[in-house]
Amino acid sequence: MSKFRTLTGATLVSAVLFAAAACSDGGAEGTFPSGNPGSTPPDPPSTSEGTTGSGNTAPRVTDQLDPAGLVDSPCESLTAEQLDQLGVTGEGKETTLSANGVKGCDWKFGANLEWKIQVAYVVPDSKNGLQNVYDQNAAGLFQGGYFVPTSVAGYPGVFSNQADTRPDGRCDLAVGINSQMLLTSAVTGDVGKDNCKAASNVADRIVATIKAGGH
Structure with a gap:
C-alpha cells in the first residue's frame, strides 16, 4: 500500500484529535442542518455506556482498501455530489495534524x-x-470515557474517546480500512442531532470514494 503515514506514541487517535467518540443509539433522523443527507448506513449496534467492547481483538479487515492519493489530498475524500448529499457547502481546508505530517481536511458549514x-x-x-485502538482500550485508555465497536459499509470501526464529548455535540469515529490504516471522521455540531450517525455517514461515503478510485 502506498503513502501511509505513521504516528508515534501510544495514544494514536487522541494524538491526531480524532479519538473516536462513542454515540448514543438512535437520534435525530437528519444528521446535518440542511436535512436528510441521502441514504444512511445501518445504525451502530446497541451497547451500554462506559468502556465496552467485544474483547481485545479487533475484527479483521477482509476487503482491504488503499486510499492512495487521498492520504496526501484528504479534501478530495468527499466528492461534490457527496458533500451536497450531506448538506455541506464551501471548500474543505487542508490541515496538518501532527509533527509527522499527517494531513487532514476540515469542512465548516451552517448558518454560523x-x-x-x-x-x-x-x-x-x-x-x-x-x-491499536483495541489495545488502547485494553490498557485502560478509555476507562474515563467509552469504547463502542461499530461497522461502516462492512468495515469494522470504533466510537471511543478518553472523555465524553457527546454533550458538546462532537463525535469521532475510527474505521479500519486495511490492516495498517484507520480512516478517521469527526463531526461537531448541534447537540440535538445524532452526530455519531453523521460521522458514520461521512465515513460511508468516503469508503465509496476510495472504492471508486478516489474520484
Missing part, C-alpha cells in the same frame, strides 16, 4: 459555521490499524 467535519487517514506507530 457551527458544523464541522474532519477527516484523516492515520497509521499508528505499530502499523496495526484498528487493533
